[in-house]
Amino acid sequence: MAQAVAHDQKEHAAGGHGHGHPPTSLGLNSRKVGLWTFISSEAIFFTALISTYLVLKPRNIALGGPEPQDFLGITLTAILAFILLMSSLTMVLALHAVETDNVRGTRLWLGATILLGLMFLGGQVYEFNKLWSEGFHTIVITEPDGKVERIGVAEHHLEEELPHLQAEHPNAQIQDTGRKPVTWTTSLFGSTFFTMTGFHGTHVAIGVVWLSIVLVMSLRGAISSRNSLTVEMAGLYWHFVDLVWVAIFTLIYLI
Amino acid sequence: MATTAVPVPQAGERSRWATIWEWITTVDHKRIGILYIFTAIAFFVWGGIDALLLRIQLAAPENNFLSPQVYNELFTMHGTTMVFMAVMPLNVGLGNFIVPLMVGANDMAYPRLNALSYWLFLFGGIFLSSSYIIGHPPDAGWFAYAPLSANGGVLPKTNAMDFWVIGINILGVSSILGAVNFIVTILNLRAPGMKFNRMPLFVWAQLVVAFLIVFAFPSITVASILLYFDRNFGTAFFLPERGGDPMLWQHLFWFFGHPEVYILILPAFGIISEVFPVFSRKPIFGYAFIAYSSVAIGFLGFTVWAHHMFAVGMGPIANAAFSATSLMISIPTGVKIFNWLATLWGGSLNFKTPLYYGVAFIFLFVIGGITGVMLAIPPLDYQTTDSYFVVGHFHYVLFGGAIFGLFAGFYYWWPKMFGRMLSERLGIWQFWLMFIGMNLTFMPMHYLGMIGQPRRTWTYEAGMGFEFWNLMETIGALIIALSVAIFLLNVILSRRNGEIPGDDPWDGHTLEWATSSPPPAHNFDKMPVIRSRRPVWDLKYGDAQHFTEPRDVKAAGSTDEDEHSHGIHLPPPSFYPIILAFGLTVAGYGLLYIYSGGVWGIVIGLSIMWVGIAGLASEAARD
Amino acid sequence: MANQTSSQAEVAAPHHDAHAPSNVRVYIQIFVVLFVITMVEVFASYLDEPPINLETWIEITVLVALAALKGLLVVMFYMHLRFDSRWFTTLFTTGIIIATLMAIVFLLLWGYKASLGGLVL
Numbered sequence: 001m002a003q004a005v006a007h008d009q010k011e012h013a014a015g016g017h018g019h020g021h022p023p024t025s026l027g028l029n030s031r032k033v034g035l036w037t038f039i040s041s042e043a044i045f046f047t048a049l050i051s052t053y054l055v056l057k058p059r060n061i062a063l064g065g066p067e068p069q070d071f072l073g074i075t076l077t078a079i080l081a082f083i084l085l086m087s088s089l090t091m092v093l094a095l096h097a098v099e100t101d102n103v104r105g106t107r108l109w110l111g112a113t114i115l116l117g118l119m120f121l122g123g124q125v126y127e128f129n130k131l132w133s134e135g136f137h138t139i140v141i142t143e144p145d146g147k148v149e150r151i152g153v154a155e156h157h158l159e160e161e162l163p164h165l166q167a168e169h170p171n172a173q174i175q176d177t178g179r180k181p182v183t184w185t186t187s188l189f190g191s192t193f194f195t196m197t198g199f200h201g202t203h204v205a206i207g208v209v210w211l212s213i214v215l216v217m218s219l220r221g222a223i224s225s226r227n228s229l230t231v232e233m234a235g236l237y238w239h240f241v242d243l244v245w246v247a248i249f250t251l252i253y254l255i
Numbered sequence: 256m257a258t259t260a261v262p263v264p265q266a267g268e269r270s271r272w273a274t275i276w277e278w279i280t281t282v283d284h285k286r287i288g289i290l291y292i293f294t295a296i297a298f299f300v301w302g303g304i305d306a307l308l309l310r311i312q313l314a315a316p317e318n319n320f321l322s323p324q325v326y327n328e329l330f331t332m333h334g335t336t337m338v339f340m341a342v343m344p345l346n347v348g349l350g351n352f353i354v355p356l357m358v359g360a361n362d363m364a365y366p367r368l369n370a371l372s373y374w375l376f377l378f379g380g381i382f383l384s385s386s387y388i389i390g391h392p393p394d395a396g397w398f399a400y401a402p403l404s405a406n407g408g409v410l411p412k413t414n415a416m417d418f419w420v421i422g423i424n425i426l427g428v429s430s431i432l433g434a435v436n437f438i439v440t441i442l443n444l445r446a447p448g449m450k451f452n453r454m455p456l457f458v459w460a461q462l463v464v465a466f467l468i469v470f471a472f473p474s475i476t477v478a479s480i481l482l483y484f485d486r487n488f489g490t491a492f493f494l495p496e497r498g499g500d501p502m503l504w505q506h507l508f509w510f511f512g513h514p515e516v517y518i519l520i521l522p523a524f525g526i527i528s529e530v531f532p533v534f535s536r537k538p539i540f541g542y543a544f545i546a547y548s549s550v551a552i553g554f555l556g557f558t559v560w561a562h563h564m565f566a567v568g569m570g571p572i573a574n575a576a577f578s579a580t581s582l583m584i585s586i587p588t589g590v591k592i593f594n595w596l597a598t599l600w601g602g603s604l605n606f607k608t609p610l611y612y613g614v615a616f617i618f619l620f621v622i623g624g625i626t627g628v629m630l631a632i633p634p635l636d637y638q639t640t641d642s643y644f645v646v647g648h649f650h651y652v653l654f655g656g657a658i659f660g661l662f663a664g665f666y667y668w669w670p671k672m673f674g675r676m677l678s679e680r681l682g683i684w685q686f687w688l689m690f691i692g693m694n695l696t697f698m699p700m701h702y703l704g705m706i707g708q709p710r711r712t713w714t715y716e717a718g719m720g721f722e723f724w725n726l727m728e729t730i731g732a733l734i735i736a737l738s739v740a741i742f743l744l745n746v747i748l749s750r751r752n753g754e755i756p757g758d759d760p761w762d763g764h765t766l767e768w769a770t771s772s773p774p775p776a777h778n779f780d781k782m783p784v785i786r787s788r789r790p791v792w793d794l795k796y797g798d799a800q801h802f803t804e805p806r807d808v809k810a811a812g813s814t815d816e817d818e819h820s821h822g823i824h825l826p827p828p829s830f831y832p833i834i835l836a837f838g839l840t841v842a843g844y845g846l847l848y849i850y851s852g853g854v855w856g857i858v859i860g861l862s863i864m865w866v867g868i869a870g871l872a873s874e875a876a877r878d
Numbered sequence: 879m880a881n882q883t884s885s886q887a888e889v890a891a892p893h894h895d896a897h898a899p900s901n902v903r904v905y906i907q908i909f910v911v912l913f914v915i916t917m918v919e920v921f922a923s924y925l926d927e928p929p930i931n932l933e934t935w936i937e938i939t940v941l942v943a944l945a946a947l948k949g950l951l952v953v954m955f956y957m958h959l960r961f962d963s964r965w966f967t968t969l970f971t972t973g974i975i976i977a978t979l980m981a982i983v984f985l986l987l988w989g990y991k992a993s994l995g996g997l998v999l
């Protein structure tokens with residue numbers, strides 16, 4: 001807050017968009033200040049979701065839930081991450097085009113961003129579908145001394161894993177509780193994973209709708225460098241959604 | 256649709272429907288503030304009736320006035336109503352009216368969004384309250400501890416807590432949007448010369464509160480959404496029997512819940528910081544300390560949440576850490592107390608109702624603060640947790656603090672808001688009744704908690720030493736009710752008989768006293784030059800007395816150059832905020848009955864919302 | 879407006895006045911860097927497995943650092959915080975600080991309990 005005073009009363013329009021604005025007390029565009037505040041709030045929303053995933057992860061494993069790395073393919077998410085990064089690039093190119101009054105470029109890059117967003121959503125639908133079709137088995141190992149251990153084994157690893165487990169616990173009673181699909185409700189992993197990525201996907205979808213509206217406005221000739229803020233705002237939101245995926249990609253998929 | 260910005264009332268020949276339409280479509284921060292205040296007062300009375308019923312039940316041992324289930328519902332709704340539907344919106348309402356005036360703006364930064372926040376608040380409140388009629392009122396406590404709130408446990412299996420979850424989220428959206436609006440208004444719409452270190456302390460407090468809302472609410476949003484999934488979709492985030500973790504609920508809830516306490520109390524700090532200098536005719540002592548200690552309290556407020564959970568077994572290290580951070584908060588709070596006392600010291604005190612409430616605020620809040628420090632010490636907390644000691648503590652903070660601060664603010668700003676004074680005679684009566692009733696109700700709770708009366712328990716056995724003081728508390732609660740009734744009477748009488756105050760009845764020094772009472776739609780005809788923290792005192796007592804043209808800061812972000820050529824640009828009234836809010840509420844009812852056709856409710860609700868969003872977007876593009 | 883002397887305005891100038899090529903070039907350069915980091919991340923996610931077998935905490939540190947770097951680049955260049963008013967940076971960082979605090983304390987709390995298998999990141 002200290003620099004608050006120093007920056008006060010700066011009468012230049014740092015936002016620099018549009019004309020004839022009466023100066024605001026920070027010299028900033030009000031909508032942009034509001035959007036950044038909202039993005040800040042959203043950051044905490046996603047942090048709460050990601051933290052939920054992370055703190056429940058050990059419980060999921062201890063209870064014999066599915067091991068995330070057995071199901072989350074790095075290749076697919078790397079492609080998804082690449083798509084979103086690419087869309088961030090097309091987004092800034094769209095903003096650059098609108099700032100230089102390049103109408104065709106604006107439409108082209110906005111369209112590309114929307115397309116990449118849709119590709120991401122498609123990838124996510126594919127991933128969700130694939131997970132739902134897969135299964136895991138909770139193996140309950142009861143040692144002679146009564147100690148109980150639960151291990152989640154992916155369906156596709158079951159045949160190779162079971163002999164291992166038998167070898168590791170020669171005297172234990174090993175019980176397979178049967179196949180469960182990897183869905184929203186069958187394990188903490190499913191609950192936390194689908195909730196978190198689902199909310200992220202919802203945000204991507206909202207971003208796609210927002211960008212589509214901007215594209216329609218552009219097609220109607222309602223977007224120019226005078227109101228490039230319209231594009232910039234949608235872009236800020238879009239980059240933020242990308243940013244969330246940067247975090248999810250690392251914390252959930254890679255670690 | 257009406258096409259021009261409507262000036263404040265002066266209805267006269269206008270029909271009743273036109274007036275109602277004006278209020279429904281208003282985007283004027285002053286009218287929205289008034290709507291907030293009256294709606295919140297209605298909920299305050301409702302939540303108070305809940306409390307009275309609880310107190311009647313507890314007046315005598317083994318009483319059968321309420322069944323245990325109804326008792327559960329009433330204490331849950333009492334807490335939820337008072338926190339989300341009374342004190343918060345009272346703060347927002349006062350802030351809505353006063354903050355733009357104080358910073359010299361002619362409205363909030365986003366007037367339509369402001370209206371949307373109000374309608375979401377109203378509909379969210381109606382949504383929650385409708386549980387009395389069409390369902391079952393929430394019954395698992397205002398902090399909705401899972402798994403009790405998730406699978407009901409011993410409670411009847413109803414959709415009561417779905418009402419709570421969805422209602423809280425509608426109110427949460429309202430709060431977050433409102434908070435963003437306050438932040439942008441305060442940061443960006445200050446009049447020329449209104450530097451940060453000249454901002455009134457009430458504005459500082461509202462700024463910090465807005466940040467707290469923006470950063471704290473996402474946590475309860477996530478928590479309550481997960482709870483909804485647990486209740487309706489078969490997940491098990493908080494269900495220990497299926498591996499979930501009830502502690503997760505508690506942490507997510509209190510990460511919100513503790514800052515929420517400051518969201519409730521900081522505006523009262525701000526009000527007191529405005530009232531004391533005016534009524535002791537002397538500048539505030541330690542302006543910077545008060546302003547920055549608000550910021551410090553706000554920030555530290557995010558590091559202490561688990562002091563609500565000492566007894567659940569986090570272990571000694573976590574308990575010690577959260578105890579230490581909690582104790583640290585008493586430092587910036589103490590700084591404020593001493594600054595207020597120093598402001599009063601040596602001032603020529605003008606003992607009017609606002610100052611009565613202000614002085615009582617210090618007295619009562621210090622008691623609540625000290626018991627708070629006690630509760631921040633784990634060994635003491637082990638003994639007193641979930642007892643009436645805790646109930647006594649937080650009522651000293653929230654009733655003795657927030658409510659007393661708000662009453663100080665009402666008596667102080669009522670003439671500005673309505674152009675009528677509240678009666679001083681009734682005000683003093685109201686004050687003493689409230690002061691006596693408040694202490695009679697809540698002081699014995701400390702003792703009863705110490706000797707073992709548990710909170711949230713519908714009755715107690717005779718012969719445990721609880722009888723006498725419980726009866727006294729009930730009498731105290733009735734005295735509070737009488738006091739509130741006198742306030743309402745005062746409000747009603749003031750409309751006709753209230754003294755006409757003039758622009759500046761208290762010899763105020765902040766900008767709202769430089770305009771008429773009530774202010775015109777555009778707030779200021781002429782704007783005093785702001786060269787200090789007390790521009791209106793400069794004007795009245797300074798050497799250079801001049802005005803400037805008010806600056807049209809609201810239109811920032813607009814692209815239509817023509818609009819700025821003549822005077823102040825006020826956005827036209829809009830019907831879309833209420834549409835959008837209505838759509839979200841319909842979707843909320845859809846979520847409530849998700850397994851009996853509620854999906855259609857969601858679809859219809861979202862469609863209505865879309866109409867609102869599209870309408871607002873096109874209006875925003877036009878101005 | 880043009881002859882602003884504040885450092886903030888000077889920083890802002892190149893962004894708004896610069897011409898197409900330099901801007902676009904920076905955007906593309908940033909994208910290339912982001913792409914490379916992502917590839918490195920994928921590679922780094924195998925650090926704690928054969929044949930490299932580094933400690934898991936080292937892998938986690940590397941991955942979190944890389945993600946933070948990516949985030950920083952996106953925020954600074956694509957979201958323009960590098961060139962925009964410091965106010966936006968302040969607003970955003972405040973939220974990020976509180977969010978980080980939340981995440982770290984949550985992990986510490988659950989790691990400390992360690993009753994159900996400890997904190998297995």
Ligand SMILES: [Cu+2]
Pocket residue numbers: 512513516559560562563
């Ligand atoms: Cu607390």
